[in-house]
Amino acid sequence: MTRLSVNINKVATLRNARGGDVPNVVKVALDCENFGADGITVHPRPDERHIRKRDVFDLRPLLRTEFNIEGYPAPEFIDLVLKVKPHQVTLVPDSPTQLTSNSGWDTKTNLEFLTEVLEAFNTAGIRTSVFVSTDAEMIEYAAKAGADRVELYTEPYATAFPKGKEAAVAPFVEAAKIARSLGLGLNAGHDLSLENLNYFYKNIPWLDEVSIGHALISDALYLGLERTIQEYKNCLR
Numbered sequence: 043m044t045r046l047s048v049n050i051n052k053v054a055t056l057r058n059a060r061g062g063d064v065p066n067v068v069k070v071a072l073d074c075e076n077f078g079a080d081g082i083t084v085h086p087r088p089d090e091r092h093i094r095k096r097d098v099f100d101l102r103p104l105l106r107t108e109f110n111i112e113g114y115p116a117p118e119f120i121d122l123v124l125k126v127k128p129h130q131v132t133l134v135p136d137s138p139t140q141l142t143s144n145s146g147w148d149t150k151t152n153l154e155f156l157t158e159v160l161e162a163f164n165t166a167g168i169r170t171s172v173f174v175s176t177d178a179e180m181i182e183y184a185a186k187a188g189a190d191r192v193e194l195y196t197e198p199y200a201t202a203f204p205k206g207k208e209a210a211v212a213p214f215v216e217a218a219k220i221a222r223s224l225g226l227g228l229n230a231g232h233d234l235s236l237e238n239l240n241y242f243y244k245n246i247p248w249l250d251e252v253s254i255g256h257a258l259i260s261d262a263l264y265l266g267l268e269r270t271i272q273e274y275k276n277c278l279r
């Protein structure tokens with residue numbers, strides 16, 4: 043089974059636009075769970091432009107599904123994750139001011155750093171995932187660093203999909219096979235949508251998890267949150 047983790051960053055973006063508590067991020071997360079989501083993902087960025095540290099603490103005791111925290115492992119992020127102890131932490135190589143994630147790790151250059159950080163999370167009993175491109179060497183070095191899983195950065199797939207889906211998915215199938223041969227679990231995310239998700243899943247049915255935010259929350263404006271989550275779940279069958 044491939045699990046759907048709903049990324050609720052955009053709900054916090056909307057909340058922050060007025061400075062109050064509408065929409066309530068915790069309520070939306072719990073509703074996502076009630077509507078069938080298998081997990082909740084947040085990406086607390088240093089400027090707290092969407093998810094705030096406070097949200098992460100508020101969510102932890104109330105969620106009943108898998109909690110996944112993504113981010114760059116700066117000291118403040120590491121401290122937050124170790125305090126909150128989510129089910130999974132996903133390491134992303136973002137600079138503090140970046141608009142959104144736009145690449146996977148260079149796991150070879152950062153081997154020593156990643157090994158140290160992953161060790162701290164593994165020791166705390168938190169499953170680890172490392173955000174990577176489809177480059178075989180990057181996946182091999184993620185395994186060497188001690189990751190439990192890799193998350194494939196799917197923006198290149200989403201961009202290429204309308205021009206030719208077979209060519210778009212091919213490097214991801216190869217990368218997924220390499221991850222499997224190394225004993226790594228497999229996640230995927232970034233710009234996955236109702237348009238491109240089912241084809242990705244059909245080609246890589248052993249995927250453990252997808253995390254989806256931007257397109258899913260946008261679809262919910264038209265379809266409503268409950269129906270949207272059901273439609274994304276249907277793409278994973």
Ligand SMILES: CC(=O)[C@@H](O)[C@H](O)COP(=O)(O)O
Pocket residue numbers: 049051052085112134141142143173231232255
């Ligand atoms: C790692 C990843 O692809 C997503 O977490 C993405 O970075 C979403 O973050 P934003 O919602 O800040 O764009």
Ligand SMILES: NCC(=O)COP(=O)(O)O
Pocket residue numbers: 049083112193230231232233234253254255256257258
């Ligand atoms: N890890 C990817 C994620 O959480 C959501 O990315 P997106 O769907 O907002 O592009």
